[in-house]
Amino acid sequence: MKLTILGCHSATPRTNTNPTSQVLEIKNHTFLIDCGEGTQVELRRNKVKFVRIKHIFISHLHGDHCFGLVGLISTFKLLTREADLHVYAPKGLKEVITLQMKLSDSWTNYKLIFHELTSDSSELIFEDDKVEVYTIPLDHRIYTNGFLFKEKEGERKLDMNAVLNTGVDVAYYRKLKQGFDVEDNNGNLVKNESVTKPPNKPKSYAFCSDTAYNEAMLPIIKDVDVLYHESTFLEKNEKLAAPTKHSTAKQAASIAKQAKAKTLILGHYSTRYDDLNLFKEEASEIFENVKLAKDGITFEF
Amino acid sequence: MKLTILGCHSATPRTNTNPTSQVLEIKNHTFLIDCGEGTQVELRRNKVKFVRIKHIFISHLHGDHCFGLVGLISTFKLLTREADLHVYAPKGLKEVITLQMKLSDSWTNYKLIFHELTSDSSELIFEDDKVEVYTIPLDHRIYTNGFLFKEKEGERKLDMNAVLNTGVDVAYYRKLKQGFDVEDNNGNLVKNESVTKPPNKPKSYAFCSDTAYNEAMLPIIKDVDVLYHESTFLEKNEKLAAPTKHSTAKQAASIAKQAKAKTLILGHYSTRYDDLNLFKEEASEIFENVKLAKDGITFEF
Known part of the structure; x- marks a missing residue:
């Protein structure tokens, strides 16, 4: 399992930071998770082959998680893609993308399949013989899902x-x-x-951004190998986290601990903080194995 | 008059090239012309103050000219902008942006005014005591306008x-x-x-991208000081230019010559060409004063 962070900052793309997007390579799949503005450029920068992306998972419809999708879909077309593309996203994104394609008279020459998400309960949204993907309902200002990627048990x-x-x-x-x-x-x-x-123990990855502190996700992500949990704020700014339905580093660590995750990756940092090590320090007081997401870095599990 | 090229490449944003966007500073205005994906980052990189942008002109609804707009509008909101923002764009963009704001439940806290363009004739779309802006109907695959920015004659x-x-x-x-x-x-x-x-001679700037070779624009841009005219292709690829309704460097130079423009700036290059000097060489055979647009450079007139 290999996770490449294309962007891990909140709110807006900036000169040196990108909004949320990740690539998860798992069992021969290349899954794209969220797609903020500029994602297609970060895919190029990180040498991810466009043609390998067949499934895109969008957590919610705030711009820093999805404004790069229409451009990526459009670029796939210009590059004469032929493979089907599946998009798992909250209901509404299909309407936006379809309207944009209509107005630009630029329909894809490949098959674009939207899987519109509306359920408030965790559901299995993708499955093949090696991998399952479940939604993780999150608690944010608009309808939002995290995603749990689980390897199936392999052969002996x-x-x-x-x-x-x-x-x-x-x-x-x-x-x-x-x-x-x-x-x-x-x-x-x-x-x-x-x-x-026995076969290798199957691995799992949970992506949870954006969300308020939300214990309801615990049963779904229990014993996950790697948990990416947003930590937009430090504890000293908890008063900003609550109304915007974001989490602090401490809250993320608490979720990781209760879920018995093996590794916690923090991200979705507010731009108000210059020193991201403070996030790690804060979370490490509660949970041992904390890593910081950073644009352009890769984690292998 | 100061023109900053944020992006001058066609089709898709890439690691080192940006799609179309320009900033024209004229008589105390900071006009943004087109807004491909990544424009907000290029504005930051070129140190253009967001708050100075009050008018955005969008030529057409192909992604490389407008996919960055919704993100810019959203960022303005996050930065607690208060000033009105006027967007002059083909009919349809208002619907897209409004739908995206609705789905993200992120309405602007400033006044966002769309001026929807539908006319096939040149029309005056902005005027104050110092500047006029006219549309320049272009010949592209979808409804497209260039824009003519004209200083009014000043005081003696x-x-x-x-x-x-x-x-x-x-x-x-x-x-x-x-x-x-x-x-x-x-x-x-x-x-x-x-x-x-006598007062300083008023200056004028015509932005013409994207378009097939189109003599119909000549009466509108006659005697313009600076003409930005797309040259997606070199003459050797003219067979690609015609069906996609783009121009060659030679055709752009021909328009500049017939319009008696003083300066021609080329841009909107196809990514197939490594050596952009070939564009300048080709155009210079027909028109003397040719300049090449380049991301991040500024022209002063």
Whole structure:
């Protein structure tokens, strides 16, 4: 699992900071999460191949999370994209994008499929044989979802020494990986556990921005490997966080602790703070493994 | 008159090039012309004060000319702007922006006034005591206008030596600047021409992008001081220019020559060309005073 932060600042794009956008590479997928203005340029800067992006997840319709989407869709068209593009976003974005395409008479030459989100409960919105994506309802000023990306449990791994000792035919390897017992060439039963090892533990990533402190997400993100949780403010500015429905670094850490997350990544910083280390210091008092998002950096898990 | 090129490339924002946007400073106005994605960042980079922008002119609704507008409007709001903002744009943009504000529940706290353009004839769309702005109907794939910015003739200038010699009272100076004859302290007529000089010649700037070769604009831009004319292609790619309704450098130069413009600025280059000097060379064969637009440079006239 590889997470590239294209932008992790709140409110507006600036000369050296970008609004929210991330790329999550997981099980051969390249998922784009949020798409603030300038995202297409940051994708280029970070050498993410446009053609690999087939699924875009938009948390909510504030500009710093979605104003770059229409431009990206338009650029995909100009680059003669052919692959389908799926957009998971709150209801309304389809209408905006469609209106803009109509007014510019610039319809995509690829299939653009909107999955409009309206539910206030967590729902499975994407699934294939290796990955599931669930919404995480958040508490913000407008309808907002985070997203939980979960690897499915993979196949068991062959213990090749043990397998070769049994003389099981190679034709049965697939069955073994799938967890079945098989027979060797003499018709003797070979128990699966004796020749395979458990699969790698599936990993998970939760993206939670923007939101007020919100314990309702805890059951959904329980035991997540990596939690990205916004921390727009420091605790000293908690009075700004509450009315704007944002969180402080301390609150983010509290959520991470209660969820028993393994790693917490902070981001969506207000531009009022020059020293982002203060966010890490504040969160680290409550939760041990805190990392700071920064535009252009990559985390590997 | 001062023109700052924020972006002068066609189609898509890239790591080192920006789509169309310009700032024209003329007679104490700061006019923003077109607003591709990333314009607000380029405004910051070029240290253009946001609060000085009160009028935005949008040529057409292709993304590389307008996708940055909603973000700029939104940023103005976040910066607690109070001044009115006037947007002159083809009909439709108001609907898009209004829908986006509605979906994000983020209405401006300043007055946002759209002037929706629909006419196929040149019309006066802005006027005060010092400046006039006219549309220049262009020939593009969708409804498109260029804009002609014209200084009005200013007041006559006092020839102070001559004025002081006559002993005309200072109370009459204003009348003299306005072109009137006045009386001196002894009741003698002082002819205006004897104590004043003509005003500075008013200047004019025509912005013409995007357009096919289009002689219909000639009467409107006749004798313009500075013509910005798109040259998306070189003549060798004229077969690409015609169907996309763009121009070549040669065609832009031909328009400049026929209009008797004093200066031609080229821009809106296709990204297929690495050497932009080829545009200047091609245009210079037809028109003498050719300049190349470049992101971040300023022309003073």
